[in-house]
Amino acid sequence: MSLDRELSANPYQEVPVNPAETDSRLRTRDLRLAHGSRVVVDGLDLALPERQVTVIVGPNGCGxxxxxxxxxxxxPARGGAVLLDGRELTRMPTREIARSIGMLPQSAIAPDGLTVRDLVRYGRQPHQGLLRQWSADDARAVEEALTAADLHDLADRPLETLSGGQRQRAWIAMAVAQETPILLLDEPTSALDMGHALEVLELVRSLAAQGRTPVLVLHDLTTACRYADHMIALKDGAIIAQGPPSAIVNPDLVRELYGVESAILTDPLHGTPVICPLRVTPSATQA
Structure with a gap:
């Protein structure tokens, strides 16, 4: 069989996910999101599986x-809703949301002079209040987060003295210290070398094993396949496939997402898809 014929032999099939039937604390209903006048996501229904690692993949600018x-x-949503335990986020106090959903954006900024330990302590703010000040539980959460991110030796260093990868690990430790059941991480390994990237991703897997629900954006599709229990393939703000990576990732999906012809191998150790790019599709180069 020719390679071209092989590439087109297995059209990708989405694994159906009915939001009404999925075990999920966080879901969307006909969600509409925009930046200014540009609508990026429109009419999205999504349910994030509990206690699994969900990875969102797709081309740059897809949403x-x-x-x-x-x-x-x-x-803020322009239409539809995001629901946490059946309640719309727009109707919930910010502190209550912060106790359930932790978010680490791509570009986070901290005040000058802040040490790593100071930053990680900020992760405990949602748990503080007039009647609840710093506690032994807070101290434990900070120490465990520093350990998980391998930052104890750097805990008293100012953030501005660290490398980009070290700073990224400090931000991840802050998110871990927040101890939210749902953790959203936008490209958490983008500034890390291979070793520290693997440490972060193994940390994410351990959080899911402990009962938390991590949701990541990753660019490398092979890495996403290895660490995702559930993958969401996004294009132009719409879900074009979702399910276990082994069920949805094949040459047709890669072509649809990235305009690249590929061969899909199987990781001999983990059994997950390995993407081997071959060439840009002619239609992609002409677009």
């Missing part, structure tokens, strides 16, 4: 970060 912002209410 991945926009969708995370909508799920965290950092980007």
């Amino acid at each position: 991945k970060s926009t969708l995370l912002g909508g799920l965290a209410r950092t980007l």
Whole structure:
């Protein structure tokens, strides 16, 4: 069989997900999101599986970060709703949302002079109040987050003295210290070398094993396949496929998302898809 014939032999099939039937605390209903006058997501129905790692993939500008912002209410919905335990986020107090949903954006900024430990302590703010000040539980959460991100040796260093990768790990530790059941991470490995990127992704998997629900945006499709329990393929603000990576990732999906012809191998250790790019499709180069 020729390679071209092989590439077109397996049209991708979305694994149906009925939001009404999915075990999910966080879901959307006919969600509409926009930046200014430009609508990015329109009419999206989505349910995030509980206690699984969900990875959102898709080409640049398809709406991945926009969708995370909508799920965290950092980007207000223009229509439809985001529901947490059946309640619309727009009707919930910010502090209550922050106890359930943690969000780490792509570009986070901290005040000058802040140490790593200071930053991680900020993750405990949603748990503070007039009648609840700093506690032993808060101290434990900070220490566990520093350990998880391998930052104890850097805990008293100012953030501005760290490398980009070290700062990214500090922000991730802050999100971990927040101890929210749902954790949204927008490209959490973008500034990390291979070793620290693997540490972060293994940390994400361990959080899911502990009962939390991590949702990540990742650019590398092979990495996403390895670490995702549930994958959402996004294009032009719409879901074109979702389900376990082994069920939805094939050459047709790669072509649809990225305009690239590919061969799909199987990771011999993990059994997950490995994407081997071959060439840009002629239609993509002419677009």
